[in-house]
Amino acid sequence: EIVLTQSPGTLSLSPGERATLSCRASQSIASSRLAWYQQKPGQPPRLLIYVASTRATGIPDRFSGSGSGTDFTLSISRLEPEDFAVYYCQQYGRSPWTFGHGTKVEVK
Amino acid sequence: QVQLQESGPGLVKPSGTLSLTCAVSGGSISSNNWWSWVRQSPGKGLEWIGDIYHSGSTIYNPSLQSRLTISVDKAKNQFSLTLNSVTAADTAVYYCARDWGENGMDVWGQGTTVTVSS
Numbered sequence: 188e189i190v191l192t193q194s195p196g197t198l199s200l201s202p203g204e205r206a207t208l209s210c211r212a213s214q215s216i217a218s219s220r221l222a223w224y225q226q227k228p229g230q231p232p233r234l235l236i237y238v239a240s241t242r243a244t245g246i247p248d249r250f251s252g253s254g255s256g257t258d259f260t261l262s263i264s265r266l267e268p269e270d271f272a273v274y275y276c277q278q279y280g281r282s283p284w285t286f287g288h289g290t291k292v293e294v295k
Numbered sequence: 296q297v298q299l300q301e302s303g304p305g306l307v308k309p310s311g312t313l314s315l316t317c318a319v320s321g322g323s324i325s326s327n328n329w330w331s332w333v334r335q336s337p338g339k340g341l342e343w344i345g346d347i348y349h350s351g352s353t354i355y356n357p358s359l360q361s362r363l364t365i366s367v368d369k370a371k372n373q374f375s376l377t378l379n380s381v382t383a384a385d386t387a388v389y390y391c392a393r394d395w396g397e398n399g400m401d402v403w404g405q406g407t408t409v410t411v412s413s
Contacts, residue, residue, distance in 0.1 A: 222399040231390050231406050232341070237399035275341055279399070283356040286341035
């Protein structure tokens, strides 16, 4: 199965700063089928980005995704208070679909 | 818009069977997408369990396949998960989700906590 490694494990930033999250795959992901999710405590994951760079419905344009092959990035241009959460990447290019272990974005 | 709601026992005995149902509202289970089960535990993080299409076609995670059945009930607009021979490792929050294929898992239930314990 494809293993996804997310880094860093924790990102400590202040509101208004830029966040850059990395997701590296153990093998190339077909058709850039890589998604990003945001999760807050007690809530289910929320889809942010699919096929590496397409924002899901209702997602603000401060969220952007990039990458292909084995290296992918989620960027948040200016952190808002509601953006402090855990972010997961997920590949759905080859079964079994797999998730990374997450990056926690916390207030510095 | 489509909403999903998981239901089922919160406590299952070791070696028993875990059974959950996901009710689909605001849309049809026969729409052109797959339906997923995903679980989340502190130890293993998010783990995809399997998908089902309204036709009954399924895709299972090989790590669970020998114990797993996912089924669909179009009359009740719901789909279900059955996991046999459970152990403490199956303790998790179980989510159902709509899998739009290329467009990702865009709708999720709130999740239900299942604990495996005697």
